[in-house]
Amino acid sequence: MPNSPPYKEEIIIDYEDISHQRQTQEFFKHLPEYTKQYFVSLFPIATWLHRYNLMWLVRDLIAGATVGIVIVPQSMGYAKIAELPAQYGLYTAFVGLCVYCLFATSKDISIGPTAVMSLLVGQTVTRVTSADPTITGPEIAVALSLFTGIIAMFIGLVRLGILVDFIPAPAIAGFMSGSAITITIGQMPKLFGIKGMNTQDSSYLIFGNFFKNLPNTKVDVAFGLVSLVWLYAVRYACQVLGRRYPKYSMHFFFFSIMRNGLLVIFGTLFAFLINIGKSTSPISILKTVPAGFTAMAIPTIRPSVISGIASSLPSGVIILILEHVAIAKSFGRINDYTINPDQEIIAIGFTNIWASFFGAYPSTGSFSRTAIKARSGVKTPIAGIFSALIVLLALYALTPAFYFIPDAVLAAVVIHAVADLVSGPSYVKRLAAVSLWELLIFVATVLVTFFSTVEYGIYASVAMSIVILLFRIARPxxxxxxxxxxxxxxxxxxxxxxxxxxxxxxxxxxxxxxxxxxxxxxxxxxxxxxxxxxxxxxxxxxxxxxxxxxxxxxxxxxxxxxxxKVLSKGDRQWNDDSTPATLAxxxxxxxxxxxxxxxxxxxxxxxxxxxxxxxxxxxxxxxxxxxxxxxxxxxxxxxxxxxxxxxxxxxxxxxxxxxxEVLPVVPASRDGPQRDNEHQHADMENQVDQEDDVKEGxxxxxxxxxxxxxxxxxxxxxxxxxxxxxxxxxxxxxxxxxxxxxxxxxxxxxxxxxxxxxxxx
The missing domain is CATH 3.30.750.24 (STAS domain)
Incomplete structure (x- = not known):
């Protein structure tokens, strides 16, 4: 077309219909490849282990040892929250650290006992043992670990990790904050040496009873308050000095991480000194911690135990999955890698199944220890094995020294660890600016957890989230x-x-x-x-x-x-309220x-x-x-x-x-007026021909x-x-x-x- 203006060719949109038969054939054609990919994905370690090198080993060793120093005192403190002897916290930490690296898609996650999970276990132990005194706390802990692990493993294997996405972040933040407040209030009697209080009651009852029994404060308060001052002062000082002297920031960081271990060492030393020559300790101490894995055995689950823990299993699985996946995703975004939620669920599922043979209670990803591990420069999940070796050393070599650890010091360690889980005023303010509905979920979850239990808090947050989601879908x-x-x-x-x-x-x-x-x-x-x-x-x-x-x-x-046509008054519908003015x-x-x-x-x-x-x-x-x-x-x-x-x-x-009707719910009556199906089919077949005629001219x-x-x-x-x-x-x-x-x-x-x-x- 000489001397003609430039123009672009017209693009006509149409799509090829792919039949269900063809889709099925394509699926079975690629089924062997899909199956191979599925089984390979179950063990991500196989995709990177052959690239492991000496530099990674050094970084993992440093990060693992750093986390190990933190996890030992935390585990014993969390075991107390779970209403279990201190050694069960160490069992839980060891198994989680060892097994996770086989299935991990996150290099930063540190699996072990956590505050929220320990709180749920403690409330379950209290509820079940009060109803049936023949059931022991360790028996309940093992059963919870086994069955929550089986359920989580199933969810991961069938790739149902998408269920996690139905629970919004404010709901997670709500029960984390509520649990942290509950744990803090529950540790206050131990911090002040007050005995005789039921720390598994609702938080508001513990809070009231604490002030009621405040005159019964013992000398433990000196250990507890000094410990809290030490923990916060060291962290604050190291942060300030790290910013002022960037060259030595990592030195200050590692010293800050050691504050928990140093606190336990010096607290135990002072407790030992004041107990010299005394038959009864003036403060509450940890006392005997058995060496080794004394609870290792094949789990024996009685029907009475299963019926007792049944109501806690849903909330336990939710905590395991939500807490772990949320932390893994968060640190994946920070450190520029992607996790596989289904694979992470498989990891914690297998970990808890295996942990039940060691007498451990349910474990999942820890926010505080994961942050420490990431900051320490971890390179691969193998760092968890080095942390496990520290725990193993504590179990076999240091248990005699644990005898004099003050309970007030462990309470201070726990309070300091869980305080960071509470969402502050800035979070609430931003959430209110983004969505009042989500703010309602957050506040309601915190209040329900505070006035009842973490179990009901979780159910409340999940229920409210689903109701609001369905409302948004139904009323767009x-x-x-x-x-x-x-x-x-x-x-x-x-x-x-x-x-x-x-x-x-x-x-x-x-x-x-x-x-x-x-x-x-x-x-x-x-x-x-x-x-x-x-x-x-x-x-x-x-x-x-x-x-x-x-x-x-x-x-x-x-x-x-x-x-x-214009209807007369007599022909109008009963609900037609039109007037002459509105009609005009x-x-x-x-x-x-x-x-x-x-x-x-x-x-x-x-x-x-x-x-x-x-x-x-x-x-x-x-x-x-x-x-x-x-x-x-x-x-x-x-x-x-x-x-x-x-x-x-x-x-x-x-x-x-x-x-x-396009797809009638109730088929049309055979006795009613019928349309010729052949004509109906012909109409559908002629649609394309009609379109071709439209385009002519x-x-x-x-x-x-x-x-x-x-x-x-x-x-x-x-x-x-x-x-x-x-x-x-x-x-x-x-x-x-x-x-x-x-x-x-x-x-x-x-x-x-x-x-x-x-x-x-």
């Missing part, structure tokens, strides 16, 4: 859209039938925004008379289908007038010609949602007295487009005088956009990739309808459909 935001004029666009029209003549045109483009937009609302103007546009910020599915259909109908009726006002409104649905936020359309759109169109057809075109913009997924084509929204209107319309492509055109004339294109298409068919009505001709619906060619074609 609905927007009526207006438009704001943008700069003009120059276009070229190539007319093949007229000896390749070119004409340059200019058309106006618009920005489509909600009519009540907070910033642009004053600039918004209405769409042309008879044309409306709306958007729903959610998928069209069965929970919200009726709500969306009602919203669409109400929105359209409020802005248009009825096209049917509505008479000046335009009749609805087309509704444009923006599907940019719709990522799923099921049968109920599809039927809701059909019902809305049927209602609007009756209301307007003629067929109302439904145009669809920004259909992002081929499956949604296929659903709309099945319901014949691609080539409107549907053949016949009435619109039936069209002119080629191309926008001269430098450096890009022209706006794609869908094969079906009611599907659009541009809101402007949808409005122009509706305007063109509206002009044809009006011209035929003015000439007195009756325009059949099929003619309207075939004339509904986007102006851009």
């Amino acid at each position: 935001r609905f927007w009526g859209l207006g438009r704001i004029p943008l700069s003009s666009v120059h276009s070229v029209v190539y007319e093949e039938d007229k000896k390749q003549q070119f004409t340059t045109t200019e058309h106006q483009n618009f920005l489509y925004v909600p009519e009540q937009h907070p910033s642009l609302g004053k600039l918004v103007e209405s769409l042309p008379d008879g044309i409306l546009m709306c958007r729903v910020d959610e998928s069209f599915t069965y929970p919200n289908s009726s709500f969306i259909s009602d919203k669409i109908i109400t929105y359209c009726k409020a802005r248009t007038r009825s096209g049917g 006002a509505r008479y000046n409104l335009p009749r609805l010609h087309a509704l444009i649905l923006d599907f940019a936020s719709v990522n799923r359309l099921d049968s109920s949602g599809l039927q809701a759109i059909v019902d809305a169109q049927n209602t609007l057809n009756r209301y307007s007295g003629h067929h109302v075109e439904f145009h669809f913009v920004n259909i992002l997924h081929p499956a949604i487009r296929r659903c709309l084509i099945v319901a014949q929204f691609g080539t409107q209107p549907r053949p016949g005088n009435s619109r039936k 069209q002119t080629d319309y191309v926008e001269t956009v430098q450096g890009g492509i022209s706006i794609p055109k869908d094969r079906y004339p009611f599907f659009h990739w541009s809101s402007d294109d949808a409005v122009r298409s509706a305007l063109e068919s509206q002009e044809i309808r009006q011209s035929l009505e003015e000439s007195g001709e009756a325009l059949p619906d099929e003619a309207i459909s075939n004339s509904n060619v986007p102006a851009s074609h």
Whole structure:
């Protein structure tokens, strides 16, 4: 085409339907490869162990030893929270540190006893043993470890880790904060040497009883308060000095990490000195800690134990998975690597199953120790083995020295460790600015945990999260859209039938925004008379289908007038409260010609949602007295487009005088009026032919956009990739309808459909 203006080739959008049979064949074709990948993924260590080197070994050794120094005193303190002897905390720490590296996808996670899990175990032990004194605490701990591990292992193996995503971060922060507050209050009697208090009561009862028994404070308070001052003062001083002298920041960091170990060493030494020559200790001390793994055995689970722990298993599994995966994801983002949630769930599942043979109680990822491990420069999960060796050394060589460890010192270690789990005022303030609903979840979880147990706190947070999620799905935001004029666009029209003549045109483009937009609302103007546009910020599915259909109908009726005959008072519906004034006002409104649905936020359309759109169109057809075109913009997924084509929204209107259910819940009666199925099938088969006929005689319309492509055109004339294109298409068919009505001709619906060619074609 010499001397002709440049133009871009038109792009027509269509998708190939892939049958279920073909999808099944493809799946079985690749099944051996999928199976191999699945089993290889179960042991991630095989993918990196061959690259292990001396430099990694040094870094892992330093990080592992650092965590080991911290985990020994923490484990014994956490075991006390779990209402178990101190050695059970060491058993739990050892197994978690050893086994995790085989399945890990996170280099930073440190598995072992945690404050929240210990609290749940302690509350379960108290509840079950008070109901049945023949059951022991260690027996309950082993059963919890075994069954929570089995459930977690199953969830990971069948790849159900997606369930974690249904619980939002505020819910996790809520029960973590509530548990930290509960643990802190529960440790206060030990910190002050007050005996005779039940530290497994609800937090508010412990808090009240603590002040009631404050006059019974013992000399333990000196050890406890001095320990707290030491822990916070060393951490603060090392942080300040590290910022002031960056060259020695790592030296200050490692000294800060050693503060727990130094505290236990010197606290034990002072306790030993004041006990010289005394038959009874003036302070509460840890006393005998058996050396080695004295509880190692095959778990024997009695039916009474299973029934006793059954109610705690769901909350136990939730804590194991949520706490671990949340920490792993967080440190993965910080250190620029990705974890596999399902594999991490398998790791903690296997760890807890194996731990039950060592007499350990459930363990999961620890936030404080993971942070220390990451800061220490860990390179691989093998660092956990070096931490386990420190625990092993403590179990076999240091247990005689544990005898004089003051309980007040361990209480201080625990309080200092869990204090960082409490979300501060800045978090609450940011959460309130982001979402009041999520703030409600957070506050409710903290309050329920404080006034009852961590178990009920977890259930409350999960239940509220799911209810709010379902409410958001069932009641999505609905927007009526207006438009704001943008700069003009120059276009070229190539007319093949007229000896390749070119004409340059200019058309106006618009920005489509909600009519009540907070910033642009004053600039918004209405769409042309008879044309409306709306958007729903959610998928069209069965929970919200009726709500969306009602919203669409109400929105359209409020802005248009009825096209049917005027009814007398006797013929009106019982719920029609129209008055002569309102009828006169509505008479000046335009009749609805087309509704444009923006599907940019719709990522799923099921049968109920599809039927809701059909019902809305049927209602609007009756209301307007003629067929109302439904145009669809920004259909992002081929499956949604296929659903709309099945319901014949691609080539409107549907053949016949009435619109039936797309997927009827109750089949139509055989005795009622029937439509010829052969004709119905023929109508579906002829849709593509009708589209080919529509394209005949069209002119080629191309926008001269430098450096890009022209706006794609869908094969079906009611599907659009541009809101402007949808409005122009509706305007063109509206002009044809009006011209035929003015000439007195009756325009059949099929003619309207075939004339509904986007102006851009």
